Amino acid sequence: MNDGMLAAGVGWVALAVVLAGPVASCSSNTPAPQDPNVTAAITSLAASQWNAALTSCLAAEADNQYDCNARYCELVARTMLVVNEINTFLLPRYRRPLTAQPGDLENLQTTNTLLEQATTATEPVIAGQCQFYLPTLPLVLGDAADPVLTGEVRGFWTVRDAHMLAALFESISYGLQAQFTPVPVALPPDGGDPPLPPLLAAMREHLVTQDQLLFSQPADPSNLIGGWYDRNGNGVPDSADELLIDIFKPGTNERVLDYSTAAFVKGDEMPLGALTPTASLPPAQCGYQQFHIDDVVSGSNTVTTDGMTFSPDGTQVVVPLETNGKSQLYVMNTDGTNQTCLTCGQGGNNDGVRWRRGPNPDAMLFVSDRDHPYASGNAGGGFGQELYAMRTDGSEPTRLTTSDAWATNYHEEWSPDGTKVIWGSTESYAWDVMIADFVEDSTGMHLSTPRVLVHDTTWWETHGFTADNQYVLTTNTQAGFQSTDLYAIHVATGARTRLTTNPTWDEHGHISPDGREIAWMTARWHPGSVLALNDGSISPIFDFLWVVPGVFFEFLNQPAGYSSELTLMDADGSNIHALTDYGKVIADNQWSPDGTRIIFRETDTSTPNNTTTIRLLTFDDCQ
Numbered sequence: 001m002n003d004g005m006l007a008a009g010v011g012w013v014a015l016a017v018v019l020a021g022p023v024a025s026c027s028s029n030t031p032a033p034q035d036p037n038v039t040a041a042i043t044s045l046a047a048s049q050w051n052a053a054l055t056s057c058l059a060a061e062a063d064n065q066y067d068c069n070a071r072y073c074e075l076v077a078r079t080m081l082v083v084n085e086i087n088t089f090l091l092p093r094y095r096r097p098l099t100a101q102p103g104d105l106e107n108l109q110t111t112n113t114l115l116e117q118a119t120t121a122t123e124p125v126i127a128g129q130c131q132f133y134l135p136t137l138p139l140v141l142g143d144a145a146d147p148v149l150t151g152e153v154r155g156f157w158t159v160r161d162a163h164m165l166a167a168l169f170e171s172i173s174y175g176l177q178a179q180f181t182p183v184p185v186a187l188p189p190d191g192g193d194p195p196l197p198p199l200l201a202a203m204r205e206h207l208v209t210q211d212q213l214l215f216s217q218p219a220d221p222s223n224l225i226g227g228w229y230d231r232n233g234n235g236v237p238d239s240a241d242e243l244l245i246d247i248f249k250p251g252t253n254e255r256v257l258d259y260s261t262a263a264f265v266k267g268d269e270m271p272l273g274a275l276t277p278t279a280s281l282p283p284a285q286c287g288y289q290q291f292h293i294d295d296v297v298s299g300s301n302t303v304t305t306d307g308m309t310f311s312p313d314g315t316q317v318v319v320p321l322e323t324n325g326k327s328q329l330y331v332m333n334t335d336g337t338n339q340t341c342l343t344c345g346q347g348g349n350n351d352g353v354r355w356r357r358g359p360n361p362d363a364m365l366f367v368s369d370r371d372h373p374y375a376s377g378n379a380g381g382g383f384g385q386e387l388y389a390m391r392t393d394g395s396e397p398t399r400l401t402t403s404d405a406w407a408t409n410y411h412e413e414w415s416p417d418g419t420k421v422i423w424g425s426t427e428s429y430a431w432d433v434m435i436a437d438f439v440e441d442s443t444g445m446h447l448s449t450p451r452v453l454v455h456d457t458t459w460w461e462t463h464g465f466t467a468d469n470q471y472v473l474t475t476n477t478q479a480g481f482q483s484t485d486l487y488a489i490h491v492a493t494g495a496r497t498r499l500t501t502n503p504t505w506d507e508h509g510h511i512s513p514d515g516r517e518i519a520w521m522t523a524r525w526h527p528g529s530v531l532a533l534n535d536g537s538i539s540p541i542f543d544f545l546w547v548v549p550g551v552f553f554e555f556l557n558q559p560a561g562y563s564s565e566l567t568l569m570d571a572d573g574s575n576i577h578a579l580t581d582y583g584k585v586i587a588d589n590q591w592s593p594d595g596t597r598i599i600f601r602e603t604d605t606s607t608p609n610n611t612t613t614i615r616l617l618t619f620d621d622c623q
Contacts, residue, residue: 035060038069045076048138050084053077071124072132072157078118079165080137082172085111087142095376108180115173122166125159132157139247143374148383148406151247151256155225160213167206171549174199178556185560187527194529197560200553207481207538214541215266219244228264239263243457243541257429263456267539268478273497275471275488276571281516285595287621288517288568291579296599297336298613303327305378306411306588307352308599308614311392312361314592317599318342319614320351320379327351327378329366331392334616342394346370352379352410355392357593358418363389363445365400365412365421372405380588381548382408387423389438389445398445403427413464414438416513421447422472424462430544431460433474435491453489458540459547463508465491467515473499475507481538482530482550486520499573503534505554505562508587511571512595518569519598521586523554523562525578530554530561555585555605566600566617579617596622 034042041056054077060070089107124130133156142148174197177183185194196204215237219227226246228237241264245257301322308319317334320327323341327349332339343350348370356363368388369375375384385408387400401409404427412423418438425434436450453472454460461475463486471488479485479501486499486509500506502524509520530553543550555561563583569576580586582602589600597618604611 034069035063035067037063038067038073041073041077042134045073045080045134046136046138048080050077050080054081066128068125068128068130069132071121071128072130072162075118075121075125075162075165076132076134076137076157078114078121082114082118082169083139083141085114087140087144091142091376108176112173112176115169115176119166119169119173122162122169125162126166129159130162131159138250142383142406146372146374146405149247149256150250152250153247155246158213160210160227163206163210163213167203167210170199170203170206171553174203175549175552175556178553178561182557185529185557187559191527193527193531194559196529196532197557200530200533200560204533204538211539211541215539237264237266239265239456259430259457261455262428262430265456265458265478265540267480267536267541269501269536270479270496270498272501272573273488273499274572275466275473275497275499275511275518276515278570278572278574281571282514284516285514285623286619288575288619289577290621291617291619293580293615293617294335296334296614296616297321297332298611300609302612302614303351303378304601304603304610304612305351306380306601307354307367308588308590308601309353309355309364310590310592310597310599311355312357312593314594314597317614317616318353318355318364320353329353329364329394336614342390343368343397346394346397349375349378350388352385352412354413354590356418357414357416360418362392364392365389365414367410367412368397371399374405377408379410381410381424381426383426385409387412387421387447396445400445400447401425409434411462413462415465415469416467417469420465420469422453422462422465424460428455430455430457431547433460433462433472433489435472453491453494457542457544459484459543461507463510466511467513471497473509473511473518475509477540477543477547479503479540480536481533481540481543482546482554483534483536483540486518503536504528504531505534505564507564508589510589510591512591513593514595516571517595518571519579519589519591520567520569521564521589522567523564525565525567525581526563526583527559528554528562529559558583558606561605566598 037056037060041053044053057073057077137153139151139153140147218230219225221229226244229242229244231242232240243259247256303320303322305320318331321330328341329343329350330339330341348368350368352367354365366388367379367385369384371386372384376382383406387409390397407427410424421438422435425432432452433454435453436447439448458478463473465472474487475484476487477484483503484505484507486506488497504523506522509518511518564586566579566586585603589598599616602613
C-alpha cells in the first residue's frame with residue numbers, strides 16, 4: 001500500500017476505472033421519446049464530442065427542465081469531461097513531484113469546477129428517479145498512446161449509476177482538497193472519532209444507497225444488463241454469482257471487465273482464527289517488550305514506496321531512494337552508511353525489493369516500470385509495473401512477468417527456501433494473489449507454473465509465506481468496504497483464516513522467521529473519522545476498484561484519515577501490542593533473518609512532501 005497521497009500516480013486512474021465500472025447498470029424499460037436536442041447530444045456523445053453534447057443537453061433542459069433524458073444527458077456529458085480531465089491533467093500531473101508548476105493552479109481550478117458541476121448534475125437525476133438510454137458511449141481511460149481501458153458503454157443509465165457517480169466525484173474532490181487545501185478536522189472534546197468530513201459523509205450516503213439498489217434486483221444478462229447476476233438462481237448474492245459491468249470491446253459483446261470466473265463477494269465477516277495454535281508456537285527468543293529504534297535513512301530522497309529487505313547475514317539492507325527523479329535500489333549498511341546503487345544504470349523506477357532466502361541467496365526480486373512508458377504508481381500498486389530479478393550486485397536484470405499496460409505486478413515475496421514467489425497482479429482488472437516457482441536453468445532466471453490463488457471482486461495484497469511454506473499472509477477487504485484485515489491462505493487448498501477483525505486499517509502482515517510473531521501496521525490505536533466508512537454497512541463489491549482512491553481518504557488529513565503504528569502479536573492472535581506511537585503512517589516492514597529486528601517505513605503525511613524515514617527496530621530483550 002502507498003499511504004495517503006503516496007499512491008498519487010495510481011489514484012486518479014483507479015478512480016477513472018471506477019467511473020467506468022458501474023455506469024452500465026441497466027433497465028429493461030423501453031427508451032422514452034426524446035427532445036431533438038437530446039438526440040443530437042447522443043450523436044455527439046457517440047463521437048466523443050463532450051462539449052457539443054453538453055450544449056445540446058442544456059438546450060433540451062431549457063425546453064423542459066423536468067425532462068429526465070435531458071438531465072441525465074447533462075450528467076453523462078459532464079462525467080466525460082471529468083474523465084477527460086483525469087486523462088489530460090490529473091494523471092500526467094501525478095507522475096511528477098507534487099511541487100507546483102506553471103499552469104497547475106489554473107488546471108486545478110478547472111478540475112474543481114468540472115467536479116462541482118458534475119456533482120450538481122447528479123442531484124436532479126436522483127431526485128427525479130431518472131434513467132437514460134444511451135446506445136453507445138466510447139470510453140478511453142489513461143494516455144491516448146497506451147490506454148488503461150478502451151471500450152464502449154452501452155445500455156440504460158439508472159439512479160444507481162447516478163449515486164455511484166456522485167460518490168466518485170465527491171471522492172476525487174476530497175482527495176484534491178486534502179492535498180492542496182486541507183480543512184482541519186477537530187477531535188470531539190469528549191474523545192472518540194470525529195465526524196466524517198462533509199464530502200466523505202456525502203460519498204458514504206451515496207454508496208449505501210448504491211448498495212441497496214444493486215442488491216434489490218438481480219441483473220438480466222440476456223439484455224446486457226449490468227449489476228448483480230444471480231448465476232445459481234437462489235435469490236441471494238453469493239460467491240457463485242457474477243458482477244456484470246457492461247463495458248464492451250468495441251464492436252463486440254465481449255466485456256472488457258470480465259468477472260465470470262471471479263468470486264462475487266457481497267461481504268463476509270469470517271470469524272477470527274489463528275495462524276498457529278498456542279501449543280505449536282516455538283519458545284520466544286525475545287520478550288518483544290524492550291527495544292530501541294534507529295534511523296537508517298531519512299530525507300527528501302527517501303521515497304514513499306514499498307519494499308525494503310535485509311541481506312541474508314543481516315549486516316546490510318536494500319531500500320529505494322530517489323535518484324534523478326527516479327526510484328532506485330540502494331544497498332547499504334544498517335546504519336545507512338556505505339550506500340551503493342544497484343539499479344541506477346537500468347532505467348525506469350525500481351523499488352519493492354526482496355532479497356532471496358534459503359540456501360541460494362544470490363538474487364533479488366524487485367518491481368520496475370521500465371517496460372511501460374506511461375506507467376504510474378510503484379511497488380504499492382498502479383499500472384505498468386513488472387516483476388524483475390537480478391543478482392545481488394545489480395547484474396543480470398531479468399524480467400519475470402509480461403503484462404498489459406493497465407496491469408501491475410507488486411508486493412512480491414520469496415518463500416523461506418527461495419523456491420517460490422508470491423505476488424499481486426491486476427492483469428484481470430482485479431487484485432489477484434499469484435504464486436509461481438522460481439527457476440534458474442539454461443534460459444536464465446524465470447517463473448514457472450504460475451497460478452492464481454485468489455480471484456474475486458475485493459482487494460487482496462500479498463505479504464509473504466509462513467516458515468513452513470504452507471500459508472501466505474495477505475490483506476483483504478471481504479469483511480466490508482475498505483475494512484482491511486490480515487488473512488492467511490493455505491497454499492495447497494486455498495482455505496482462508498482471518499487473523500484480525502478490527503474495523504480500522506490492518507495491513508502489511510509479516511511473520512517472524514521462527515513463525516512465532518506477526519508484525520503489521522494497524523490504525524486501531526488512534527481515532528479516525530473514516531472508521532464510519534469501514535463499519536460493514538457498505539459492501540466491498542467494488543473494492544477491487546475503490547482501494548487506491550480509498551487509500552487517499554483513509555490516510556490523508558488526520559484525524560479524518562488514519563494514522564498507523566507498527567504492531568506485534570503472537571501467531572495465535574494473542575499479546576497484541578503497539579511497537580510505535582508516532583501518530584504518523586507506518587506501512588511496509590520486514591524481519592531480519594535472525595528475527596531480532598524489524599525494518600519499517602514511516603511517513604509523515606502532514607508534511608508537504610510526505611517526509612519519509614526508514615527505521616530499524618532492534619529488540620533488546622532477546623536471548
